[in-house]
Amino acid sequence: MVQLLAVLIDGLIYASWLFIIAVGLTLIYGVMKILNIAHGSLYALGAFTSVTFTSAWFAHGYPAMGSYAMLALAAVVVGLVAGPVIERGLLRFLYGKDEVVLVLVTYALFLILEDLIKLVWGVDPLFVQGPKGETPYALLGNFSIGGLTYPTYNLLLVGVAIVTAIVLTWVLARTRAGKLLIAVIHDRETAAAMGIDVGRTYFVTFTLGAMLAAVGGALTAPTVSVVTGMGAEVIVIAFAVVVIGGLGSLPGAALGAVIVGLVRAASIHYRPELELFAVYFVMAAVLIVRPKGLFSAAEVRKI
Amino acid sequence: MKLDRTTLTIAAVTVVLLVAGPLLPAWMMSLIKISLCYGIVVLGMLVLMRTGLVSFGHGLYYCLGAYAAAAHDKLANSLAEVGDASGWALLRGILRLPKMLVDALTGVFGPYDIAVMLVFSVVVTGLTAWILGFLLRKYREIFFAMLSLAFSMILYGSLVKSSALGSTDGFNIAARSVFGATLEDDSLRQTIFVSIVAVTMLSAWLVNLYLRTHRGRLAEAIRDNELRVEYMGASVRRTIHVNYIISAVLAGLGGALMAINIGHIDPEMAYWTTSGEFVFIGILAGTGSVLAPFLGALIFETIRSFAYEYSPNTWQMALGITMLLVILFLPGGLWSLFRKMRGKAA
Secondary structure (H helix, E strand, O other): OHHHHHHHHHHHHHHHHHHHHHHHHHHHHHHHOOOOOOHHHHHHHHHHHHHHHHHHHHHOOOOHHHHHHHHHHHHHHHHHHHHHHHHHHOHHHOOOOOHHHHHHHHHHHHHHHHHHHHHHHOOOOEOOOOOOOOOHHHHOOEEEEOOEEEEOHHHHHHHHHHHHHHHHHHHHHHOHHHHHHHHHHHOHHHHHHOOOOHHHHHHHHHHHHHHHHHHHHHHHHHHOOEOOOHHHHHHHHHHHHHHHHOOOOHHHHHHHHHHHHHHHHHHHHHOHHHHHHHHHHHHHHHHHHOOOOOOOOOOOOOO | OOOOHHHHHHHHHHHHHHHHHHHOOHHHHHHHHHHHHHHHHHHHHHHHHOOOOOOOOOHHHHHHHHHHHHOHHHHHHHHHHHHHHHOOHHHHHHHHHHHHHHHHHHHHHOOOEHHHHHHHHHHHHHHHHHHHHHHHOOOOHHHHHHHHHHHHHHHHHHHHOOHHHOHHHOEEOOOOEEOOEEOOHHHHHHHHHHHHHHHHHHHHHHHHHHHHOHHHHHHHHHHHOHHHHHHOOOOHHHHHHHHHHHHHHHHHHHHHHHHHHHOEEOHHHHOHHHHHHHHHHHHHHOOOOOOHHHHHHHHHHHHHHHHHHHOOOOHHHHHHHHHHHHHHHOOOOOHHHHHHHHHHHO
């Protein structure tokens, strides 16, 4: 019983983390039809930048609680710098190309960013840590549930995921910007003909997506050692999440995150040797039954 | 049959490699060997890319081929154990077959015979691709890429946790003979080189023949418009399935040759970044000719080994930039440069 509870809680925490990363990926795909492999690098950039920002914060001897603000700032800075640079500097020349070609472009970008990170931050593992070993991860203390103790930081993760989901759903369904975005998703050309600035929509979407990846990275940084190559691991699992849910679908990303989170937590608790196997097995199984993921719209066949 | 230009080029390349190979310095030899092993995998990608499909999981067959070659005795033994444990006579009999085959071949040729290893890799990758093909042939574009990726990550995930096969470290293997003739030191090195050249060039020649057959030519029609191909009475799924199996077997051979060549295998061969490298070389080379993948692999390996030598932290960046430039300015790959030059000369 306790183990079942542990699976549920671990699964949900992991799902929140996955959702934060995957939602940016699915948003970018939904609007721009780009399956962005470089999303993993943006995640890593967020993590590395937050190490730099928090170290500077701690080095000045400011109160440790402020390190959370530094994490948030790191994510925003990465999003606002890397997003526009990549979209304006590279992607905008490639709109309208084959989806697979665009995957390869982002793969090239992934390779470039991986080395850029090595050049800037070196290859040694880094930690988000103050001079007395205080970390944002432990700062909030612990909470107990059903005899199990977890760092309260995990609640922050769950909170961020839920707020992100609610805000995005609200923006898409209830605001003018969201409705314009949906018009662009449905038919880019018609939307452009009706006077919607498609270029601007793409720009904003990519920047937002990049920022979400960086938020994921910044929130992960205090919980792990920040190493090069962390982006490569994350991107495949984020792919699994969005593919299970249906590429481009917001509720799909949420459901995919919960499924992958629970499957992974269950396999870690009951059959640890099947951890990776289980996640991708579920992905393959879902694709076999629903070739375009769980939440996918029917497509018009074009001759 | 009239000898075409590609056949002559393949023959010429084979002769040059076999004659000049032993005279080259060791580092160049190893560069060529690795490029040939990578090249044959990418040749598989080319067969698939002609139908318009890009697999982001070809590491699956590359890795599977290597493990089938290196661990065929272990795999056969564990299958037999599963059969024995099941208690069903029929299942037990079927699952003992691979072990009987391994024992019989080992009896004739001795353990770790290069020819036997290659045969196992072809059988295992071919069978796997035949089964997965029924599924994958229904998928296109990004969904094909993603489902292939999932399968390769399943293999990666299983191998990483399988202590019998060395987990993340993999294990070492050493080929000992070819067709029963025992080999040592120099003769072993040379035989490995000759086997790699022979297998890769023979495959290139066969693929070249295949691409000229009726079914081979269908591939490009499918890439352009598969609905029209169906209307004309040809089966798109069947063609894709056949190409998929060919592609997988070639990737498996590449993995097996690489295992024999460097004497070590690990699960990293199935990781998505390895598959990404194959896609990379495929795009770099273009689908213009069966020799393009080998040229692409040679360029890739050269960039990698030199960049790695002089600046270990920026070699991926060099590759990434090269790839962007090729996609932006040479959509047909490097091979299209040759076409252009030839076009101007004519």
